[in-house]
Amino acid sequence: MLRFLVSVLVLASCKEVQKMAKAQYTVDSARACLVRQEDTIIFALIERAKFPLNSPTYNHTFTSISQIQGSLLHFFIRNTEAIQSKAGRYTNPEEIPFFPENLPPSVAPYYPSSEFLHSAGALININKDIWKLYFHVLLPMFVASGDDGNYAQTAAADLTLLQAISRRIHYGRFVAEAKFRETPQIFESLIRAKDRKALMKVLTLESIEKMVVKRVEKKAMVFGHEVSLEHVKEGTYKVDPSVVSLLYQKWLIPLTKNVELEYLLRRLD
């Protein structure tokens, strides 16, 4: 048992990293957290891909039932977020809701939340863009067509994945704040000049981005192949690893940087 606890602590999750760094997130601790979030995102992609598209989940016109307005997914996520809000999810500034309107307050036991972020940028919420991107672009890339009737399970898998993607992208606020604190002298004049281009250049570390894209492809291979005792079936994966690397390269990394940029532009307000 002791051995087990030690291994858990050695592989301290990003939540632990955050906790340890609560007084002071650093660029390194934020980066370690993003690495751990990759696993969560890939697990969630694999779990969503268990189900085919299941388009009735997203159909805005299916409901003759007055109880539900919008799609089944809207109903599902709006109501689940309300429960999670009551349970305190959004007292953690790392969590951003998709439907922030009229969320009930937390009734969970008090726990002091991090005050690391600068207030003007803390509330950046691009979930509306993430929502559209997810349904119109991403989802069709990694799920098979078809309908197996598991609409509630599909909605639950969508929510888990959407939350993981959203957390990753909005984590850009913490990355940006950590970068700003490490070298304020680099950022301050660019922020005052509202020089988006130059700021984006500072925020872009091509070699690291390339490494992330390669690593998530490898993770998708490792987590998504069929593990058996006899032999490793290479070449068949639960989610195409090249789709996962594309997802990061084309959307997750750029959107995270956009959040970093928007955060920094508000940093001296």
Place this chain on the structure above:
Amino acid sequence: MLRFLVSVLVLASCKEVQKMAKAQYTVDSARACLVRQEDTIIFALIERAKFPLNSPTYNHTFTSISQIQGSLLHFFIRNTEAIQSKAGRYTNPEEIPFFPENLPPSVAPYYPSSEFLHSAGALININKDIWKLYFHVLLPMFVASGDDGNYAQTAAADLTLLQAISRRIHYGRFVAEAKFRETPQIFESLIRAKDRKALMKVLTLESIEKMVVKRVEKKAMVFGHEVSLEHVKEGTYKVDPSVVSLLYQKWLIPLTKNVELEYLLRRLD
């Protein structure tokens, strides 16, 4: 894109296996589904282990707030199950709720559910036992002590894992029905004699059980190690693989067989 779709179909999830086998689950298709469920369970274990114990989630006495009776987790799961029920989760006979009392009916689009199970055993629900086992025995085995304040996220991870474990164990009903249909002559006299011991002997395939226990340990190693481009860090895992194999050996496999047995004892009613 075509290559991707092919790989998804080749690795057809157990939902697909079930769909293909909807008219007739077989022992082989049920077994393939249990293998796929192992991945889901291990992902969920890893995701729950991201958080420490977070005991306020389970504290029955924390709420001075009248809105919530019982623990925060009770509130969370009871209400989330209600939403999922409305979204149609429990129209799929593979899904069994933890709080079946007063669940609202589904308003989801109609999809014909499998009528594979014999009605007398279809409603077997040992979730109360699974609940107790989970909180008193299993959880302390794979989470670190501590409190990081993420109670809602913890409850969400608990629910996902509890649902995965419950689905696996109650899948014993499908396994039992498939076994019964393949060789009714073996089962009928034993069922009539209510010979539990002999039935359990028929249901027990030691070599397969040993293989499952070994395979889940391997999967926990594969899915739970820190994947990096440079080198593989062996020996540190997000959830101790020996705990995962113990979980299967001591609880998941025996409880699944108990469900198989109870199902068969009702099979000729």
